[in-house]
Amino acid sequence: MSRFIFSALCAFFVCSICSTVASASDSAAGKALYDSKSCMACHNTGLSGAPKLGDKKAWEPRIAQGVDLLVSHAVNGFAGSAGTMPAKGDDATLTDAQIGDIVAYMVEKGK
Numbered sequence: 001m002s003r004f005i006f007s008a009l010c011a012f013f014v015c016s017i018c019s020t021v022a023s024a025s026d027s028a029a030g031k032a033l034y035d036s037k038s039c040m041a042c043h044n045t046g047l048s049g050a051p052k053l054g055d056k057k058a059w060e061p062r063i064a065q066g067v068d069l070l071v072s073h074a075v076n077g078f079a080g081s082a083g084t085m086p087a088k089g090d091d092a093t094l095t096d097a098q099i100g101d102i103v104a105y106m107v108e109k110g111k
């Protein structure tokens, strides 16, 4: 009996981790941030080599690297062959979680 309770508790614990991860990025919140923050300045127009929002060709190879890497590049900054992505788009008021939301939105548009 106690074994049953133990495994039930384990299942509950694992599930609560799953749902936390699943809701970690919120692309609707990301859209609002994307539109109101610096991101759109470069990513709407392709300024200085930025992959344009909704440009599936530009995003496909990036998405293939995994969203975690994209978020890390957006948070920490990244100099690639196309240009330089400034850390947090030069907006230090954005939290890592907010960057995650914005990237989720950009990835959704790029698929």
Ligand code: HEC
Pocket (backbone or CB within 6 Å): 037, 038, 039, 040, 041, 042, 043, 047, 048, 049, 050, 051, 062, 069, 070, 071, 073, 074, 078, 079, 080, 081, 082, 083, 084, 085, 086, 088, 089, 090, 091, 094, 099, 102, 103, 106
């Ligand atoms: C000054 C222009 C500029 C601004 C502002 C900017 N970006 Fe970028 N971003 C770039 C450029 C240029 C690249 C492409 C770098 C490369 O691949 O050579 C890029 C690439 C990216 C990538 C793909 C990274 C990868 O690994 O392929 C993500 C994700 C991204 N930006 C997110 C954001 C977010 C989120 C914001 C707003 C907080 C933002 N960018 C603001 C210029 C900008």
